[in-house]
Amino acid sequence: MIATAAGTTAPNAVSMVRMHAVAEEIRDLVTEFGGANSSEHGDGLARSEFNRQLFGDQLYEAMRQVKGLFDADNRMNPGKIVDSPSMTEHLRDAALPPAPPLRTMLDLSLVSGGADGMRGAADRCMNIGLCRKTDAGVMCPSYMATRREEDSTRGRANALVKALTMADPAAALGDQRLHEVLDLCLMCKACKSECPLGVDLATLKSEALHQAHQLHGTPLRSRVFGAIRALNRLGSATAPLSNLPGRLPVARRLLGRALGITPSRPLPTFARATLPRWFARRGVVRGKRCSDNASHSGPLTWLVDSFTSYTEPAVGIAAIELLERAGWDVRLADGGCCGRAAFSKGLLDQARKQASGLVDSLAGSDGPIVGAEPSCLLTLRDEHRALLGSDDPRVADVAGRAQLLDELQQIAHGTTRRAWHPVELIRAALAD
Ligand code: SF4
Numbered sequence: 001m002i003a004t005a006a007g008t009t010a011p012n013a014v015s016m017v018r019m020h021a022v023a024e025e026i027r028d029l030v031t032e033f034g035g036a037n038s039s040e041h042g043d044g045l046a047r048s049e050f051n052r053q054l055f056g057d058q059l060y061e062a063m064r065q066v067k068g069l070f071d072a073d074n075r076m077n078p079g080k081i082v083d084s085p086s087m088t089e090h091l092r093d094a095a096l097p098p099a100p101p102l103r104t105m106l107d108l109s110l111v112s113g114g115a116d117g118m119r120g121a122a123d124r125c126m127n128i129g130l131c132r133k134t135d136a137g138v139m140c141p142s143y144m145a146t147r148r149e150e151d152s153t154r155g156r157a158n159a160l161v162k163a164l165t166m167a168d169p170a171a172a173l174g175d176q177r178l179h180e181v182l183d184l185c186l187m188c189k190a191c192k193s194e195c196p197l198g199v200d201l202a203t204l205k206s207e208a209l210h211q212a213h214q215l216h217g218t219p220l221r222s223r224v225f226g227a228i229r230a231l232n233r234l235g236s237a238t239a240p241l242s243n244l245p246g247r248l249p250v251a252r253r254l255l256g257r258a259l260g261i262t263p264s265r266p267l268p269t270f271a272r273a274t275l276p277r278w279f280a281r282r283g284v285v286r287g288k289r290c291s292d293n294a295s296h297s298g299p300l301t302w303l304v305d306s307f308t309s310y311t312e313p314a315v316g317i318a319a320i321e322l323l324e325r326a327g328w329d330v331r332l333a334d335g336g337c338c339g340r341a342a343f344s345k346g347l348l349d350q351a352r353k354q355a356s357g358l359v360d361s362l363a364g365s366d367g368p369i370v371g372a373e374p375s376c377l378l379t380l381r382d383e384h385r386a387l388l389g390s391d392d393p394r395v396a397d398v399a400g401r402a403q404l405l406d407e408l409q410q411i412a413h414g415t416t417r418r419a420w421h422p423v424e425l426i427r428a429a430l431a432d
Pocket of ligand 1: 138139140141142143152153156184185187188189190191201202261340
C-alpha cells in the first residue's frame, strides 16, 4: 500500500480501504490529543477530507465561505482544504494498466526501484513539482530557462509514462513529439540528486533515444558527437590546422547547418600537446618526484577523459602536478572513452562496448581513479552499471574507486582517513 507513494505498486481495492482506515485512525488520535493532521506539506488531497472533523462544522463552514468569497468559480486548487474528495479518489496509479512488455538496452532496475521496468522508472514522479523551482538548486535548468511544464522533469516523466503505457511502447518511444519534449533535457542528472523521488531523466532519455534510433535510424549529428574522442584525437594530431574551421564564419555556418552547432559560441581549441603526450615525455621526472616525496600516498590512476585531455590539457596537467606534490604516484589510464558521449546520444551499443573496454583496462589499475572531467568519472559510477549490469564485479570495483578530485581521500600512515579537499591539497603542496 505505502509502495504506491513511490509509484512502484498499483494499489488495489483492499489496500485502498486499509489505507483509508489507517488515515481515519490517525485523524481520531490527532483529534483526541489536540494535534494537527498535517505539517509542512499542508492538507492537500491526502488530508483535506478530514478537515470537517478536525476543525468542527462552524470553522469548516467559515473556511468554505472565505474560499467562496475569493474564488467564486472554485478555480484555485479545487478540492484542497474544503469540499475535498476522498483521499483514495485520485490515486493515479490505480488507473494505469500494467506496463506492456518492453525490451530495454539499459538495466533500469537501479533507477526504477526494481518495479515495472522503464515505465516504473518514469512513474516514480509523484507530480510534486519540485522540479519547477527557480530560486535554488539546479533542477531543472531547461525549465528554469523556458518555464514551460513540458521542459520540467515532471513534464518529461509524464510524457514518458504516457508513451510507455501505449500498447506498443517501443513504437511510442519513437514519437517525434515525445522527443521534442525530451530534446531540451541537458542530461545533467540534477533531477537524480535533487528530485525527492530520484527520477533519473538522463538515463531514461538515453534509452528513449536508443529506441527511437532503432525505428528511424541514427542522425548524423548523434554519430558525430558520439565519436567525440576519435574527433578530438584527430583534431589534436592535426592542430593547429584543425582549429581553422572554428574561426572561419563560412565553416561555422556549414557546421551549423549540418550538425546544429551554433556559430555564436566558440568551438573548443584542439591542443597539439595533449595530456597523454605531456605525461609520456616527463616519465623520468615523474618517477624522481614521487620517490623524493616523503609523504607518499600510494598509486593513483588518472582517467584520460575525451575532453580536457585534448582541448584543455592544462587543467589535467595542473591537477596531476598538484596530486604528485601531495604525495600521489599518478599513473595514466588511457583505456579509451568511458562511453559518456555515446550514452548521451542514445548510441547504447557503442557506449556498452566502450564502457566494457575501459572497465577491462581499469580493472588492473591501482588506487583511486581520479580525473578532471566529472561527467566521465560519474559515468564510471552510474552509467556503467546501467550499461554492463549492476552485478558485474569489475564494474563495482571501478565504480567504487572512481572519485572526483574534491572527493579524494587519503589513507595517511595507514591509519587516518581524511577528506582531501582542494584547499587541503594546496596546503600539502605548499608545505612540501
Ligand atoms: S537531467 Fe534533464 S530533466 Fe533532469 S534536471 Fe537535468 S535537464 Fe532537467
